[in-house]
Amino acid sequence: MREPAEDPYTEALMQHFRNPRNRRPLPPGEALAEENNPLCGDRIRITLRMADGVVRGLEYDICGCAVSIASASMMSCIVEGKSPAEARRLAALFQRLVTGGEISQEERSELGEILAFQQMRSYPVRRKCALLPWRALEKALNTLENRKEEAAG
Amino acid sequence: MGNEREQGKPMDAGACLVPRKDFPVFENWPDLVYLDNAATTHKPAAVLRRVDEFYRRTYANVHRGVYRLAEEATAAYEEARRQVAEFIGCDDTGELIFTRGTTEGINLVAAVLDSLVQDGDEVLVTALEHHSNLIPWQQLCTRRSLKLKVCPITPDGDLDLDALERMLTPRTRVVAFAMASNALGTVVPAVKVIAAARQAGAVTVVDAAQSVPCMPTAVSELGCDFLVFSGHKMLGPMGIGALYGRREILEKLPPYMTGGEMISTVSWDGAEWAELPHKFEAGTPNAAGAVGLAEAIRYLQGIGMEKIWAHEMDLARKAREVLEGIRGVRVLGCPATYCGIVSFVVSGIHPHDLAQFLARENVAVRAGHLCAQPLLRALGVDAVTRVSFYVYNDYADVEKMAEALEKAIRFFRHDV
Incomplete structure (x- = not known):
């Protein structure tokens, strides 16, 4: 019998799945970005406010699995108070975490409970679920930048 | 045994x-x-042994060499064809074309039927289709300005045969349907569907990927023009499947892929196509897969x-x-x-x-x-x-x- 890989439903993940932070129904007009997972039809819509150059209040509406819901919940917590550049760096770091790249000690402590998603390294098919909210965040940041440029231009 | x-x-x-x-x-x-x-299904040891044995004892390219090994490989490949044909109630091995699987079989049919359709014709599929029996038809319809119609199902998940009757028109050129649904498990009354489609003058294509593995199949009784299935869903190896096509219609159709094995003569200006079934089997075929599939069939026939x-x-x-x-x-x-x-x-x-x-x-x-x-x-x-x-x-x-x-x-x- 083979040793099963540790499955993705760690205590931290289940805790966010059962009690997701910052989740609320978003009317389509309110969302800055939407992202779908064609594998299973999961959807997330996301909005965030910027104040003094940092993220204040990221909210999302999600129809998805435990992995994607917990990922969205933890993401909404960690980007609070971060600049767009920092949020993008975190998105890249998260991608590295789930796809198996090197993570420094410093980065580990920065990620905190999000480290739970390291398990996704053993579940390549489910990585897309974990990444879904982060892709939506990147899209939302793009939307905000484009709006700013349009306003400036 | x-x-x-x-x-x-x-x-x-x-x-x-x-x-x-x-x-x-x-x-x-x-x-x-x-x-x-x-x-996909797992493989009995008998199938694994048969494929292994083919590579160890009778392996060479088929339909080419004249040395003994090549003749034995060719004989094994053609014997596999005979067994697969017989398994689906087809007594003309010219009508049995080996493919990579159901997806390739449907794509082949949808590509070559291009020559039989006219602008404004209709293709009818059902609401039960797997993407592989939908997208090739969508592509054909886009390419040739045809209309794609979808026959609905009842709330229980059965094919709505009354709707089917209503949707068939003199312009219906192709009726393509899954004999068994990969999602709901519905087994469609294929004989009725095919009879209605033929009466309307349509070519019938049966996606039998889920039905051939688990029920008796006889193309002679179904009366279909085409029937496709995969080996790996019925204890056979991956990468082998078969397409049955009625000789009369296959002879009218152009080849799908061209190249080696599928010609009789080639000059710098053109080529003449080989006899059936080779006309539709360009390139080196998956002969090991074919003998493995034949062995899987033997195993299934042993059960019934x-x-x-x-x-x-x-x-x-x-x-x-x-x-x-x-x-x-x-x-x-x-x-x-x-x-x-x-x-x-x-x-x-x-x-x-x-x-x-x-x-x-x-x-x-x-x-x-x-x-x-x-x-x-x-x-x-x-x-x-x-x-x-x-x-x-x-x-x-x-x-x-x-x-x-x-x-x-x-x-x-x-x-x-």
Whole structure:
């Protein structure tokens, strides 16, 4: 019998799945970005406010699995108070975490409970679920930048 | 006799049709409850041995060399063709073309039928189709400005035959349908569909990927023009499948791929096509896959296709009964005639979470859109969990699945 890989439903993940932070129904007009997972039809819509150059209040509406819901919940917590550049760096770091790249000690402590998603390294098919909210965040940041440029231009 | 099971033993209800020891995968995964047979099936040792033997003893390119080894390889390949043809009730081996599988078979037919259709013609498919029997037709329709029509299903998941009759018109050029649905397990009354389609003057294409593995098939009785299936869903190797095409129509059609083996003469200016079936088999074929498939067929015939279908229906009925007894579970469809496929959703648990949790309990199921997105959307769901059975499954597998499912419900839902 083979040793099963540790499955993705760690205590931290289940805790966010059962009690997701910052989740609320978003009317389509309110969302800055939407992202779908064609594998299973999961959807997330996301909005965030910027104040003094940092993220204040990221909210999302999600129809998805435990992995994607917990990922969205933890993401909404960690980007609070971060600049767009920092949020993008975190998105890249998260991608590295789930796809198996090197993570420094410093980065580990920065990620905190999000480290739970390291398990996704053993579940390549489910990585897309974990990444879904982060892709939506990147899209939302793009939307905000484009709006700013349009306003400036 | 390729079949290693003990003959003449009385059958227990719900017991495996064959000893699990025929299948090496269960030696390596003794606790595996494999319920993803609609995706692919495991291989009996007899099939693995036959493929191995082909490479060790009779391997050379087929239809080319004149040395003894090449002649033996060619003979083995053509004998496999004869066996596969016979298995589906076809007595002309010229009508049996080896392919990579169902997807290639349908793409081949949709590509070559290009020459038989005219602008404004109609192609009719059903709401039960797998993407592989939908997208090739969508492509043909776009390419040639045809109209694609979709015959609906009843709330139980059966094909709506009255609607079918109404939707057939003198412009219907092609009727392509799955004989058994990979999502709901519905077995379509193919003889009726084909008769109605022929009366309307349409060419009939049967996607038999889920039906050939589990029920008797006779193209002579069906009366279809084309029928396609895959070897890997019926104990055979991956990368081999077959296309049956009626000789009269195959002769009228141009080749699909061109190159080696499919010609009779070639000059700098052009080529003449080889006789059937070689006209549709360009390049070096998967001869090892073909002999492996023939061996799988021998193994299945040792059990009997009627018995396999009865077994699948029995397990599906049991699974339905057990699933419907669990609170929060909704089984999709309730077709009048069915095979060993049951799809369901569990309120409050995403199918991917459920499938992942079941994997922890050694239960292998499929979750997702099952390559049938339009069908699932019509049923009001984005994704489902599917269990599908084969000859090595038994009631105990259904019970282990149900136990794991109840555990998953306790884990994911705090309201129960």
